[in-house]
Amino acid sequence: MAYNLLIIVSGGVKILLFKKSLFVILLLLLLLVAAIAPVCYANSAEPPSIVIIVPGVKKDLEISIGSGDIFSKASKTVKAFESYYVFYNRDLKADGDYTLKITTEGTTYEIEMNDKPLKNYNNIYTLNLKNKTLTRGKSTLRSILLVSFRLILTLFIEAGVFTLFKYKEKRSWIAFLIINLISQGVLNIWLNTASPLGSYLILLLIFGEIFVFIFEIFAFLLTVKESKAAITASYVIVANLFSLVAGGYIITYLPI
Structure with missing residues (x-):
């Protein structure tokens, strides 16, 4: 009985440590976003009429x-x-x-x-x-094409990261596809509602990626069991950082 109790206590400690680690990761990500966010001045640039x-x-x-x-x-x-x-x-x-x-x-x-x-x-x-x-x-066809392009590009990027983290099971890849279609689809449809020359598109992308990250980290931890939770959480962080960089490039050089 003492041995079983020790196992239970050990498992509880591991869960507690993981939750603390997850909190620290979330905090670090928010600090990183705050650090890279561009400085904005109120009314520094008049938006177009x-x-x-x-x-x-x-x-x-x-x-x-x-x-x-x-x-x-x-x-x-x-x-x-x-x-x-x-x-x-x-x-x-x-x-x-x-x-x-x-x-x-x-x-x-x-x-x-x-x-x-x-x-x-x-x-x-x-x-x-x-x-x-x-x-x-905006043209409906234009919106569909641009949202689809950004979504497919993001799927390719995050699929590459998913592969690097050595996820191979069919169940894991199905979860990956469903989760990203939901999170990235909603994000890109939301970005499409903004003006193509909006002054704060980068900020919209950053805040959108924060919500995507929160949704994905819980969704992946609940559905992908092929690796340890810490590895899955690390994948979500790396994949979303890559998505943020790619999204920033798209906003700067390509139509929205």
């Missing part, structure tokens, strides 16, 4: 907004295979309805903007140059 997404990159494309004879030219930003034409509150000088003036390939045409109010921040539109139409919001 209007963002017009244009598929492709056309060097000669110019977009202006105005009413009557008063027009302001958009500033332009390019990310990979997309262009963004941006207007700020200071560009919206007219009191009446606004008109977009589009000039490309030697031709100029106008599109009436009937949406109000335009002086709020982050009004997002998509311009179809072929059909000469302006649609409010």
